Amino acid sequence: MNFLNRGSTAIGLQVCKNHIAAAVIKCQKKHCVVAELLDIPLPAETNDDAQPVSDKPHAPYKAPEQAQDSAQQNLSKQTASAVVVSAMPAQQSLTRTMEIKLKKEKEIDSVLVFQSEPLLPYPPEEAIVDKVIISTTNDGTVLTLQAVKQSHLEKHLEDLHNQEIEPEVVISAPLALVAFSTFLLPEKPSHFILYIGEDHICCVFAREGKLVAAQTSALTFESAKRTLDDSPTPLPENEKLERLQKEVNRILFSLMKQVKELQTPTLLVTGEGPSMGATLDLLLANIQKNLLSPEPPAGTTIPIELLHKHAIAIGSALLGVQDAPHKVNFRQKNFTYPYPWKQWKAPLCLYLGSCLAATLALWFYQSSYIDSTENHLRNAYAEVLSQANHTHASFEKLLASKGPKNDQSENIIPLASLTPEEIDFRLYKLESELKSAPELYPLQPNVPRVSDVLAWLSTHPKSLSTTVDGTARPLIQLESFSYAMVKRPEATKKQEKYQVKVELEFSSTSPTVAREFHEALLAPNDFIDPRAELKWSSDKNKYKLVFFLKDKTIYP
Numbered sequence: 287m288n289f290l291n292r293g294s295t296a297i298g299l300q301v302c303k304n305h306i307a308a309a310v311i312k313c314q315k316k317h318c319v320v321a322e323l324l325d326i327p328l329p330a331e332t333n334d335d336a337q338p339v340s341d342k343p344h345a346p347y348k349a350p351e352q353a354q355d356s357a358q359q360n361l362s363k364q365t366a367s368a369v370v371v372s373a374m375p376a377q378q379s380l381t382r383t384m385e386i387k388l389k390k391e392k393e394i395d396s397v398l399v400f401q402s403e404p405l406l407p408y409p410p411e412e413a414i415v416d417k418v419i420i421s422t423t424n425d426g427t428v429l430t431l432q433a434v435k436q437s438h439l440e441k442h443l444e445d446l447h448n449q450e451i452e453p454e455v456v457i458s459a460p461l462a463l464v465a466f467s468t469f470l471l472p473e474k475p476s477h478f479i480l481y482i483g484e485d486h487i488c489c490v491f492a493r494e495g496k497l498v499a500a501q502t503s504a505l506t507f508e509s510a511k512r513t514l515d516d517s518p519t520p521l522p523e524n525e526k527l528e529r530l531q532k533e534v535n536r537i538l539f540s541l542m543k544q545v546k547e548l549q550t551p552t553l554l555v556t557g558e559g560p561s562m563g564a565t566l567d568l569l570l571a572n573i574q575k576n577l578l579s580p581e582p583p584a585g586t587t588i589p590i591e592l593l594h595k596h597a598i599a600i601g602s603a604l605l606g607v608q609d610a611p612h613k614v615n616f617r618q619k620n621f622t623y624p625y626p627w628k629q630w631k632a633p634l635c636l637y638l639g640s641c642l643a644a645t646l647a648l649w650f651y652q653s654s655y656i657d658s659t660e661n662h663l664r665n666a667y668a669e670v671l672s673q674a675n676h677t678h679a680s681f682e683k684l685l686a687s688k689g690p691k692n693d694q695s696e697n698i699i700p701l702a703s704l705t706p707e708e709i710d711f712r713l714y715k716l717e718s719e720l721k722s723a724p725e726l727y728p729l730q731p732n733v734p735r736v737s738d739v740l741a742w743l744s745t746h747p748k749s750l751s752t753t754v755d756g757t758a759r760p761l762i763q764l765e766s767f768s769y770a771m772v773k774r775p776e777a778t779k780k781q782e783k784y785q786v787k788v789e790l791e792f793s794s795t796s797p798t799v800a801r802e803f804h805e806a807l808l809a810p811n812d813f814i815d816p817r818a819e820l821k822w823s824s825d826k827n828k829y830k831l832v833f834f835l836k837d838k839t840i841y842p
Contacts (some may be wrong), residue, residue, distance in 0.1 A: 295321075296606025297365055298462065299372040299453060300598040301445050303485050304328055307596050308361055310368070311603035318469070318607060319585045323596050324361055326449065362450060369606035372453040373598045374442055374616065376481070376488040379458035380406065380433040381500040383544075387426040391419075394427060402431050412436050414621070416614040418461070418497050430497050432458050432614050439616055454623045455606060456616040460500035462601030464492040467554050469604055470580040470593075477552040477578065478538065481597065482559040482566075487530075489537045491545045499545050501537040505530055531569050538573060554578040556597040560590070664701055667709050674716060675842065685715060727775040731784040732838040734813050736769045739788060739835070742813055748799070748806040761799045765791040765828065785818075786835040793827050800829050812836065 294314065300307040308324040382405045388394050398417060403410045418430040439456065446453060463479045471477070474495040481488040487503040542551060553575045559566050570577075582590050593600060605613055617623050671681055682698045699708070734742075743749060749762045766789075773785035794800040804822055807814060814820065818834035 294607060295364075295368040296603040297361070297368045297370050298599040298601065298603030298606065299370065299446065299451065300459070300462075300596070300602065301372070301375070301442065302483070306361075306446075306449060306451075307599040309596050309599035309603045310364060311600065311607055313607045317585065318604060319583070320588055320593065320600060322364075323588060323592055323599070326361060328449075365451065369455065370451065370453045371455040371457060371602040371606040372442070372446060372451075373457055373459045373462045373602045374434050374438065375486065376459040376500065376502040377486050377504060378434060378438040378442075379460065380431070381458065381460050381497065382431040382433075383420070383428070383499060384431050385423070385426055385428050389422055389427055394419075394429070398431075402433065405431060406433060408435055414439055414616045414618055416616060416618075418614060420493070420496055420498065430499070432461065432497075432616075434458070434616050436619075436621075439621055443621065452623075452625065454617070454625075455613075456621075457602060457605060457614050458616075459488060459598050460490045461497050461614055462598045462605065463488065463490045463556065464495065464497045464601065465604040466556065466597040466601035467492055468495045469583060469600065471554070471578065472583075475552060476547075477554055478541065478547075480534070480538065480553055480555045480559060481557040482534075482555065482562070482569075483557045483598075487534060487537065489534075489541050491541055491547070499541055501541045501544075503533045503537050505533045527565075527568060531572070534569050535572055552576045552578060554580070556594045558595060560594045660706060661702075663706060663709055664704060667704070667713065668701060670713070670716065674720065676716075681712070681716070684719075685712065726842045727780040728784075728839050728841055729775075730839075731771075731774065731786075732840070733771075733784055733786050734835050739769065739813060740767065743790070746803070746806065748803040762792045762794045762803060765793060783841065784837050784839050786837075787832070788835060789830070789832050791828060791830050794829065797824075800824070804829075804831070807831065807833070 294312060296311050296313075298309045298311065305328055306326040308326060309320060310322040310324070311318055312321045313319075382402075384401065384405060386394055386397065386401055388397065394417065399410050399413070399415055402413075402415050406413050406415075412435055413433050414436055415431060415433045417432065420428045420430055422428070442456065443453070459481075463481055467477065467479050468474055474492075476491075476493045479488075479490040479492060481490070487505060488500060489502075490500045491498045538551070538553075542548070551573075553570075553573075555566065555570075555577060562569075580590075582588065582593060586593070668678060671678060676684075678701045679698055704712075743764070749760060768787075768789040770787050770789075771784065772787045773782055775782045775784070792800075794803065808820065810816065813835055815834045815836045821830075821832040823830045
């Protein structure tokens with residue numbers, strides 16, 4: 287019967303006589319903050335069970351329509367994506383302590399209605415029951431029974447339906463008060479909670495953050511307060527206040543006796559109590575009390591008095607987000623929540639959206655990767671064609687000329703449009719052509735001749751110097767010159783290429799001239815192959831150069 291925590295935002299509701307108190311709780315990790323408190327005015331009284339102390343009739347409260355619509359719209363907007371938890375009034379819920387000789391929770395649930403029959407003031411078939419497990423013993427389990435009458439639950443849900451609110455979880459006000467006190471007192475000491483509300487007074491005992499027992503009075507402070515405000519009688523002599531004081535004493539001492547707490551109780555006053563001032567002191571004058579005055583939790587900016595006034599709503603919301611094992615939900619049997627998938631909509635949409643985004647990202651990545659791979663394949667294919675002395679256009683024309691006549695077309699497929707299958711087909715054709723072609727090699731080299739090299743060296747700017755009268759004077763003197771072809775294609779070496787080696791010795795007028803001539807030969811030119819090594823040596827005034835000539839031969 288425990289409900290499952292599914293969200294980080296919850297809204298707690300308390301249906302009062304003239305309004306609905308609402309609290310919005312937001313949790314991040316394990317830290318909860320009261321984000322907003324709302325009061326939705328009701329057009330008329332919705333709670334007729336609580337009878338006022340005063341005998342004077344009062345007209346039903348009428349809320350301004352504009353205020354009612356604005357607050358209701360604000361609440362409706364937030365309930366769309368939050369867990370909504372409402373609290374049954376304390377006077378309509380039953381809280382009893384009992385022990386069952388069982389330890390497994392499923393077995394306890396199966397006998398809970400039968401075991402609770404002696405404790406119920408109405409037939410079990412008219413009851414909705416749930417539990418809060420307090421502890422386990424050697425013999426069984428000690429738990430707190432929570433029960434409401436089905437007719438009361440039906441009326442509670444009807445009142446909320448009239449305001450277009452569908453709570454997912456319905457709990458009891460005492461249980462919400464325990465959750466609220468735990469929110470203010472995270473150390474969870476054993477203490478009493480005295481709730482003084484508009485339509486009832488409730489006293490609850492909590493131990494280790496769990497509801498143990500509760501006592502409720504039908505007397506309301508509202509009517510007593512109205513009498514006090516209208517009466518000139520001093521407060522100590524006011525009969526209505528005295529009656530209310532006795533009732534507070536009765537339920538508190540009765541609860542102490544029930545839970546066997548004989549020491550001075552630690553008391554947390556909430557609801558309207560903290561804002562009553564001197565009147566609260568008079569109500570508790572005969573009680574030896576140790577009042578708790580907690581500060582608002584970290585991160586909460588709402589004044590503590592407002593937190594106390596919305597204690598039941600805040601506690602209800604906390605039970606919607608806290609992952610506690612002792613949760614109660616009266617929405618059972620015929621009152622099951624009709625929209626069980628509501629809270630899964632946002633996570634499901636987020637999950638599906640994430641899956642769609644991941645799928646699209648994977649698709650785009652795959653498409654981009656495939657495009658990049660195909661482009662790389664096309665570039666490699668173009669390079670293979672170049673090494674085979676073909677261009678894409680020429681090879682396409684060659685393929686068309688060798689195909690059937692009816693397949694020949696003047697339209698050449700662009701290289702960028704070729705698919706991997708089409709490239710594979712063309713590589714196969716290219717390989718077949720290369721295998722069928724005769725193995726030829728060039729017999730006519732295209733390298734600089736001896737005369738060309740000598741002419742170039744003799745007219746090089748660094749080998750001549752112009753005199754004053756305009757005549758050219760040589761700066762270097764050629765001593766020896768060697769021109770030899772060291773490599774060439776042969777029948778046994780068809781893949782070999784032509785390579786001509788030049789060795790020359792010269793003398794110069796000065797080392798500076800020789801060095802400048804050497805550096806000039808290292809610069810890019812049309813004769814010396816820059817990929818081959820250029821050797822330089824010197825012996826006194828003589829210098830030796832060894833280099834290779836550029837090969838411009840076209841090979842098949």
